[in-house]
Amino acid sequence: MIDQLDAIDRHSDRAPYRQIADSLRAAIASGDAAPGSKLPSESVLMERLGVARMTVRQAIQELRAEGLVVAEHGRGVFVRTAPPVRRLASDRFSRRKREAGKAAFIAEAETSGYEASVDQIEVSRISEAPSFVVERLRMSTRDLVIRRSRRYLADARPVELAVSYIPVSVGAGTAIEAVDSGPGGIYARLEETGHVLGEFVEEVGARMPTVDERRRLELPPGTPVITLVRTAFDLSGLPVEVCDTVKAAPAYVLEYRFPAK
Structure with a gap:
């Protein structure tokens, strides 16, 4: 009061x-x-x-x-009663979580006390990926990629939009092309194909949402979003996925931990 x-x-x-x-x-x-x-x-x-x-x-x-x-x-x-989803970048892609069948968002949401869910899942092959994807995947503009689009919810509240791009040469014929990619998510499937993950590079920004993003995330006027583009590399240094995410800014705390060296 x-x-x-x-x-x-x-x-x-x-x-x-x-x-x-x-x-x-x-x-x-x-x-x-x-x-x-x-x-x-x-x-x-x-x-x-x-x-x-x-x-x-x-x-x-x-x-x-x-x-x-x-x-x-x-x-x-x-x-507002809901605490933010705490995204611990240094731990979210740990192999132990994939082996336990937990995709990163599900593990984070549950740790924050939410029931996690995913909807609006769309999977397709495209021949003209966005330029930032082509550059990061080191491919030509005509190479086929698998595009996975989805929306993440915490306690039925939309908090994030994500689109992953995986080279067809890497994910063709695997559960990466299925609506339900299975326990551990697409990173578990990538490692099953022999592309053991070795490194992630993330670029974080902020801006106002587009009309479509505001609608899908059910944002009130004036609410900004966090943008994060992640590139996943296997142990050989080959880029195997680019994930373009848009997060409702009030719904997240991004936490990073790294050695001081």
């Missing part, structure tokens, strides 16, 4: 709605507004702070865009 909010400073250069958002954000961070708790209604905030309804709505929208609160029609605005 929020017992106190900072008064609006009418002499400040900071817009009143941003001051309200700052105050509510601080209450969430301190625990005064606990996960799952309901924020004061628009009418209550208007009366307590002496502002117009639109000012309150702008403040709430800012918090929604940051993923801190969710609005439920007819019920109000609530502090």
Whole structure:
């Protein structure tokens, strides 16, 4: 419960709605507004702070865009309860997890306390891969690749879109071309073909989502996404997969651990 909010400073250069958002954000961070708790209604905030309804709505929208609160029609605005999926890059592709039949996302989601699922799976062969894929796979523009597109969900909430590209010369005739690639995911299937994985290279960025990405990830307006392009290499140094992922930024914490040498 929020017992106190900072008064609006009418002499400040900071817009009143941003001051309200700052105050509510601080209450969430301190625990005064606990996960799952309901924020004061628009009418209550208007009366307590002496502002117009639109000012309150702008403040709430800012918090929604940051993923801190969710609005439920007819019920109000609530502090988000779900903790982010913690993506531990230094451990997520460990062989022991593949051998245990756990694909990376499933293992991460379960560790974070979520039920993981995958939908919108599409598998096809294409002859004209995007240029960034052609470059990373060291292939010609006309070489066939297997394209695997899917959406990842945590507790039925969309959090990530991913598209993998695997050379047909590597994955043809394997479960990589099936909708269900089997226990351990496509990396387990790659190793079964003799392409034992030796290294991953990841490039991380951030941007605003496209219209389609916003729709598929069910993002509120103003919510950014994390982009991550990963290239997987086998022990011989051959690139065997490029994965292009788009993650809902509020849903993830990316954690990296590496030696200081």
